[in-house]
Amino acid sequence: MALHSAAAVAGLATPWLLGRIVDEVAAGAGAGTVDRLALLIAGCVLVQGLLTRYAQYAGHRFGERAVARLRERFVRQVLQLPVSVVEHAGTGDLATRSSVDVGTVGTTVRDVLPVIVLATAELTLLFGAIFLLHPLLGAVALVGLPSILAATRWYLRRASAAYLAEGAATAELTDALTTTAEGARTVEALDLRDERIRYGTERIGRMWATRRATLALRSVFFPGIEGSYALPIAAVLLVGGLFLSSGRFTLGEVVAAALYLQRAIEPLDRLLQWVEQAQRGIASFARVLGVGQVPPEPRRPAEPAPAGSERDGQAGERIVVRGARFAYAEGHDVLHGIDLDVNPGERLAVVGPSGAGKSTLARLLAGIDAPREGVVNVGGRPVVQLDPAERRRRIALVTQEHHVFVGSLRDNLAFAAPHATDDQMRSALAAVGADWYTGLPEGLDTRLGDGAHELSAADAQQLALARLVLADPHTLILDEATAALDPTTARRTERALAAVLTGRTVVAIAHRLNTAHDADRIAVLDDGRVTELGSHDDLVRAGGTYAALWRSWHG
Structure with a gap:
């Protein structure tokens, strides 16, 4: 800021010195006087250029750090x-915020804000220099200000909402x-190409409409502003001519003021x-800051532990569900009064x-x-x-959705246990029957993901x-965690997990009834309600829903 201000002050000398040259020549001064004033102008221009260069350098460093x-x-x-x-926000929204919006904010911080502040100061x-020349000239120079302020006010009142809508459409x-x-x-297999093209075309249409809305604002704003530039110059020359005599x-x-x-x-x-760019930056900054404004996970007031319950040891890890109801959309419950106990x-x-x-139910657990x-x-x-960190240490959920991060196999495993040794990682892979890792070209250092080894x-x-x-x-919650495995591999993996997970609480959501057969108890869920609960043998003898599923499973 100091460098830019100094550069602006250095730039003020040139018009004043040119005005001095006009007055000196009019008074009959010789070439020597003009040459000295011209050298001063050249010096001021050089100083202004150097100060501007280093000001921009410092400003860009500051902007990049910010x-x-x-x-x-x-x-x-x-x-x-x-x-x-x-999950509710969606991949596209977060991707846009982390790329387009952060990049726009970067441009605003690095380029826009310094320009706005420094242009205002300049x-x-x-x-101020015109007023110092003569107060009347200064007053005449402000003749174009009302129209500029009116156009700017009109634009700013409409631009913020328009650019927020454009960001959402993007x-x-x-x-x-x-x-x-x-x-x-999936689109190809289900012949959904026309539907997806229609869906994408609708989104393109919305973005095009929001882009046209912001363009319409600019097409009024900029011509209106630029038409006001000539007014003060014409007014100064006119008034100066009238009072010159x-x-x-x-x-x-008069020349210096012009x-x-x-x-x-x-x-x-x-x-x-x-x-205009600042409006984009402010809208993007709001979207970036909005991520930090998301309220914390909903937490109910602390309830005292039931009498006689233990807070430590295995007995303190008992899962109790009482009267649980849940709805993704208001008025449409997915779960209806679930009651369930899971012992350590x-x-x-x-x-x-x-x-x-x-x-x-797995998500609630x-x-x-x-x-x-x-x-x-x-x-x-x-x-x-x-606390979320404590909850993740005590309860782990593995769904049928899985992700391979770009990085080495070691990196992908270290997400779960940052301090795990190579031997522990190899043991974990062997425990789930992932013997394919032994054939990787660089072992645990083999890079996985897009552009590397595809799993x-x-x-x-x-x-x-x-x-x-x-x-x-x-506590382990397996939401159809072996759904992508073929039956033989899945059975081998489940047996390996059974050996590894002995002594832990396991809640397995499964379509394969072999998993249910090996469980201590089975809960049958139908239409958001627990309709049966018991061991495999008891439920088969009862001849209810589970028995019908078991008979269907075995043909």
Whole structure:
């Protein structure tokens, strides 16, 4: 700021010195006087150029550091978001915020804000210099200000909402393109190409409409502003000509005032042009900061532990569900008054038809979602009330969705246990039957993901299960965790897990009834309600829903 201000002050000397040259020549001064004043002008221009160069250098360094800190904070905030919020926001929205919006904020911090502040300071100095020449000239120089302020006010009142709408439309388009690309095989298999093209075209249309809305604002704003630039120069020349003969002004003062106004066009133009970019930056900054404004995971008031319950040891890890109701959309419950107890070290299988609410129950047990009514307690405390880090240490959820991060196999395993040794990682892979890792060209250092070694769906799911072994929680929730494995591999993996997970509480959501057969108890979920609960043999003898599923499973 100091360097830019000094550069602006150095720039003020040139019009004044030119006015002096006009007055000196009019008074009959010789070439020597003109040469000295010209050398002073050259010196001021050189000083201004050097100061501007170093000011821009310092400003860009500051801007890059600020953007780096913003990116780091944004990543931390995104990683701290509740899973339910991330799922609701969608991939496209977060991708747009982390790329387009952060980049726009970077441009604003690095380029726009310094230009706006410094252009304002430079304009203040220029108009101040005109007032110093003569107050009447200064007053005349402000003749174009009302129209500029009116156009700017009109624009600012409409621009913020317009650019926020444009950002939201861009996020929707990104989400549409991302989900279509990720599900390309499904789209092709189900012949959904026309539907996805229509869906994408609608999103393109929305973005095009928001872009046209912001363009319409600019097409009014900029011409209106630029039409006001000539007014003050014309007014100064007109008034200066009228009063020149009376001796109120000198010709040099009128020339200097006109040159100051001509010079003011460039910072004023920069200021008004960057105001438009500032609106984009403010809208993007709001979207970036909005991630940090997401309220914490819903937590119910602390409830005292039931009389006689223990808070430590295995007895303190009992899972109790009482009257749990949950709805993704208001008024449409997915779970209806679930009552369930899971004792420490017990293996409970949850079975039922698709859409019965099995995965939703798993999310409640893992603390990802909170019940609309009722409680889900672990060790006598509501699971959603546990600190997220503590909850992840105590309860682990592995779903049928899995992800291979770009990086080495070691990196992918270290997410679950950062301090695990290579031997522990190899043991975890062996425990889930992931013997494919022995054939990797660089072992644990083999890079995985896009552009590197691609894992099959079955291998990726075994990698997720190996992370589970390394995490070593006391309660494991397996939401069809072996769904991507072929029956032989799945059975081998489940047997390996059975040996590794002995002594831990396991809740397995499964379609394969072999998993249910091996469990201590089975809960049958139908239409969001627990309709049967007992061991495999008891439920088969009862001849109810589970018995029918078992007979169907075996043909």
